[in-house]
Amino acid sequence: MAQNRYPVFPSRMSLQQFKIRTKGARKGHSLLKRKSDALKAKVHACLKEIYDVKNRMNEIMSTANFSHTQATHAAGDFNAQIVSKVENASIKVACRRENVVGVPILQFDKVDVGSSQESMLGIARGGAQIRKCKVAYDNALELLIKLASLQTSFRELDEAMRVTNRRVNALDNVVIPKLENTMHYIASELDEREREDLYRLKKVVAKKKREQAIADAIRKAEEKRDELAAKERGENAPYTGHYIEP
């Protein structure tokens, strides 16, 4: 127990400081707890969405593949012609940071760079099919980018949730107990010091009393002696007014 506290000089002031710190820690704990709950909800939502998107992916990908088959069937093999013609990507992926419950999440967006060049491919055969194929793959790509976005957010949210949970647990199990121990220690230390002071005071009082008694006794004895001496000289002892304890 003695180790699990902050090294501190126990004083009223430090006790006050620690009270403030404990209050802060409590508040932080409740905030983080809420954040963690929010993150948990987000992670679940994200997971659910990933599941849905993956399910849809399956269908949309096979549609796209098959539309390529249909286009090739109609127009002949056109892949090489496209590959040899393309210079720049017509669709790019942009990323931005989005704030989700205080966590910066990477989001991907499909950006149509629009290679404006409308393809005339398959003009004499199957051009319409090729355009359908393009649309199908555009859709697939869009979903794919969404999936990438979701999976990245999932990882980041998960990581954030882990960190938050670790913090919540650290506050719960380490920091707050330690602060409380410290406060306890300071309080007990202060009490102890108070008791010591009282005891010392008592001792002093007792000692003072004893000294007083001795002094009184000596004075009494002296007075007696003086009285006796006066009597011997035949004088009546004058009333001194001192009351002497027996």
Next chain:
Amino acid sequence: GPGSLLSFNIEHGFLEAIVRGFRSGFLREFEYRQLCQCDTLEDFKLCLGDTDFSACLQNVEGKLTTEVVVDRIWDKFSEEFDYIRSQAVGSLATFLHFIQYEYMISNVSFLIVSLIKNGNPEELLAKCDPLGRFPQMRSILTFENSEDGLVELYRTVLVDTPIAPYFEAYFTNERAVDRPFDEMARVFSEREIALITNAIKKLWLEDFYSFCTSLGGTTAEVMCELLEFEADRRAISIMVNSFDTPLNDPFRRDSERRDLFCSFGSLYPEGIEKFSQVGDMTQLGLVLQSYGVLNKLWLKAEAEQVDIEDVLNEHEVLKNRLAFENQGHYGVFWSFVKLKEQEKRNFFWISECISQQMKDPQTINRWLKIF
């Protein structure tokens, strides 16, 4: 003339016999049905065991893919074609070369575009159609990608190929300058390769048509009918495929789109003239109303809710099949090639459907019976 029955058998009887022999090599309907039943492409080997294609898929290293299947089948045909061509003499040899030019034009314009974009030569050559290969093809890719390089390319390589006149005519029309090839690089990088290729193919088709007419006899009769339908089919396809593209822009209809139409065929000239007013399917249908066969095909496509291109294609297969009914003409060679193309598409379709598990009968049964 050389295309008539009278003199045909003296020189070409042997080759006609060969082609008629190849005719029995086409897959039969029941063999297609067997292919459709396959679970994987590996099963193709078994199905094709009793056919002409039995050797095609043997010794395939690695996994069988649609690409491999189609390439092997097309390679086999290209060997058969090479054999016929090398045996042919006289005007039949020219005729067979004419058939090849179509593939050569595709290869050359593909290679030039790739050259401008700095593609990898080995890969590019592998992607060229074997039917359109020619000895100088490899050297196209050794040229520098610059204005001068391309002019040089024309002077030293293309000029020796039989398709040079089509390229020259195209660039002369296109640029209206004395030295047409000076601007080849610009034209090839600015314009759509599909437009260039098709405009050049149009010139080839017109040339081929006049050659067939000059042969006379049964050949002219059969071939003109086939080529006229080809011209009509192309015109309708171009119309259908140009909707939703910039080519449908009223300003470009009369120039660039018009450039792609042949100057023969049943649509020429009135139909082609009216096409410049056509901007969508309904209008196209109205123009086709005055053309018996084409209108019938158009209505069929509408009634069955299928692509007009598919219907035209089916009709083309029928016409090519009928060309075999006549004897003693060059048309069978053309039809043989065109039917082999359809066979390749059938193989492609079935094997893609099998690889993608699209076994729904309505989907997989889009192959066309050939014989």
